Amino acid sequence: MSPELVPIGKVESPLTNRATAPKQGHEGAPEAWLVFDPAVLDGLEGIRTGARIIVLTWLHLARRDVLRVHPRDDLARPLEGVFNTRSSDRPNPIGLHEVEVVAVDGRRVRVRNLEAVNDTPIVDVKPVLKR
Amino acid sequence: MSPELVPIGKVESPLTNRATAPKQGHEGAPEAWLVFDPAVLDGLEGIRTGARIIVLTWLHLARRDVLRVHPRDDLARPLEGVFNTRSSDRPNPIGLHEVEVVAVDGRRVRVRNLEAVNDTPIVDVKPVLKR
Numbered sequence: 001m002s003p004e005l006v007p008i009g010k011v012e013s014p015l016t017n018r019a020t021a022p023k024q025g026h027e028g029a030p031e032a033w034l035v036f037d038p039a040v041l042d043g044l045e046g047i048r049t050g051a052r053i054i055v056l057t058w059l060h061l062a063r064r065d066v067l068r069v070h071p072r073d074d075l076a077r078p079l080e081g082v083f084n085t086r087s088s089d090r091p092n093p094i095g096l097h098e099v100e101v102v103a104v105d106g107r108r109v110r111v112r113n114l115e116a117v118n119d120t121p122i123v124d125v126k127p128v129l130k131r
Numbered sequence: 132m133s134p135e136l137v138p139i140g141k142v143e144s145p146l147t148n149r150a151t152a153p154k155q156g157h158e159g160a161p162e163a164w165l166v167f168d169p170a171v172l173d174g175l176e177g178i179r180t181g182a183r184i185i186v187l188t189w190l191h192l193a194r195r196d197v198l199r200v201h202p203r204d205d206l207a208r209p210l211e212g213v214f215n216t217r218s219s220d221r222p223n224p225i226g227l228h229e230v231e232v233v234a235v236d237g238r239r240v241r242v243r244n245l246e247a248v249n250d251t252p253i254v255d256v257k258p259v260l261k262r
Contacts, residue, residue: 003189003252005134005223024260040222042198045212053214056225058134067173081176083184083256091171092136092254094187094225121134123223125214129155 005058007121008043009036009107015117018061023072024086025097025113032114034122036107047125049104055097056124057116062093095120098128136189138252139174140167140238146248149192154203155217156228156244163245165253167238178256180235186228187255188247193224226251229259 013032015021022029034055036044047053066089068079082090095116103110144163146152153160165186167175178184197220199210213221230242 003136003191005136006195008222040198040214043212043214043221045199045210046215047212051215054227056223056227060134064137067171068176079176081174081178083171083174084177084182084258086257086260090174090255091139092187094255096185096187096227096257124221124225126217126227127215129217 005123007058007123008040009034009122011057011114011116011118011120011122013114013116013118015115018117021117022115025099025115029113029115031102031110031112034109034111036109038107041107044107044109047101047104047109049101051101052128053099053101054126054128055099055111055114055122057095057097058121058123059088059093059095060121061117062088062090064091064093066090094123136254138189138254139171140165140253142188142245142247142249142251142253144245144247144249146246149248152248153246156230156246158246160244160246162233162241162243165240165242167240167253169238172238175238175240178232178235178240180232182232183259184230184232185257185259186230186242186245186253188226188228189252189254190219190224190226191252192248193219193221195222195224197221225254
């Protein structure tokens with residue numbers, strides 16, 4: 001089984017450089033647009049300003065052959081398994097971004113605190129669950 | 132771009148039936164084993180009993196051509212976009228499961244409250260971030 005992801009949209013962001021982008025959304029990431037393909041517009045029904053959502057992206061610039069990293073690229077920290085870090089380098093580089101919706105304009109959804117760089121493919125969106 | 136996911140392991144669970152499995156992990160899901168491929172063992176370094184992790188799965192039984200659903204399969208609730216629900220039916224059926232590690236035995240990791248059914252492919256694991 002080798003399931004293929006079909007991108008449903010992409011990120012439009014002022015961030016263009018992976019090396020200088022914040023590592024996490026709450027570390028000073030800017031607002032960005034999620035621009036969805038017209039084909040999936042029905043799937044967005046119910047998403048409104050103020051909602052907290054989880055955006056899943058395909059981190060297309062990541063390396064897939066890395067299993068151990070220095071957390072936060074800090075060489076002073078010992079190597080750790082990628083599954084115990086949020087490194088984007090990993091066998092399946094899926095990005096997980098919890099963000100807040102600040103505007104919805106048809107198939108364009110503006111969100112706060114997204115650290116993904118411009119043109120990153122979006123593969124899924126889920127609501128944050130209230131427990 | 133059509134990125135291909137490479138499964139890194141699979142779920143070993145007493146749950147075998149999607150229809151009767153809990154919809155969320157905290158709704159009475161049992162303990163389960165995450166059984167990782169030997170090739171990714173290095174990636175698990177640092178994951179220990181007591182850790183909270185996010186397991187990403189490929190929901191192989193899901194339908195990918197669905198964009199609107201009745202939330203929680205409740206026909207009394209109006210149709211909503213799949214991206215505003217946790218339905219497993221969606222264009223890229225990636226499951227997101229926040230679980231607690233209860234045992235680590237080499238490439239086998241036992242977790243609490245996993246609602247994924249037996250044999251579900253695992254595609255990624257990330258730590259829950261403490262803010």
